[in-house]
């Protein structure tokens with residue numbers, strides 16, 4: 353199993369270090385409330401990792417620190433071998449735009465834009481011309497079973513459809529890591545399974561690393577590996593290299 357050309361998850365390495373994300377001893381509080389209290393985690397390139405744990409244990413805060421949305425008050429986060437915890441807001445914003453994708457619990461589509469424009473948005477923000485961005489976004493509709501919904505606004509989509517549009521938007525720019533925070537949390541279980549099936553299928557096909565926060569065991573079961581966050585710490589053993 354220990355083949356040097358493959359990750360444990362069985363996917364080809366894309367070059368570079370095996371660990372794409374490395375968090376060490378993260379601390380972060382909100383006012384008097386400690387959210388992370390020495391959380392450490394490693395994510396291997398190409399793997400799909402589920403972060404589980406009780407409500408309020410620090411899962412989202414950990415994801416936000418890994419993704420450069422938040423900075424920890426102490427501890428380090430490295431992405432692709434480079435420290436990102438000390439980067440400026442502008443540099444973190446560029447990093448998120450160019451190398452990460454996001455799916456949140458409530459799709460957070462821009463209501464004024466069509467579904468197609470929502471999917472094209474990350475490309476437009478990366479400086480891709482409108483016509484090219486739309487051309488690149490369009491095939492995602494067939495890929496995610498959304499044919500014919502391109503012109504709809506988010507208010508005209510079902511929860512599952514909106515979440516598939518959000519998934520397309522999260523993946524359209526070819527991110528190295530997709531961060532998904534309770535991506536099925538607002539969906540019924542069947543619709544949630546359909547979204548997870550697509551998320552896994554597309555992430556595997558694209559070789560995208562996935563960091564998935566969920567409190568649902570059946571959602572975590574899609575992942576290659578699970579860790580548990582309790583009281584701001586990752587309690588299950590991190591992968592040992």
Ligand SMILES: Nc1ncnc2c1ncn2[C@@H]1O[C@H](COP(=O)(O)OP(=O)(O)OP(=O)(O)O)[C@@H](O)[C@H]1O
Pocket residue numbers: 382383385386387405406407408409410411412413414567
């Ligand atoms: N922006 C914020 N302002 C104040 N407190 C916050 C903020 N974000 C998180 N917290 C607090 O930090 C702790 C960890 O929150 P976090 O959202 O990371 O947990 P979680 O495990 O993702 O929870 P849930 O499963 O309920 O979403 C909680 O006590 C929470 O109330």
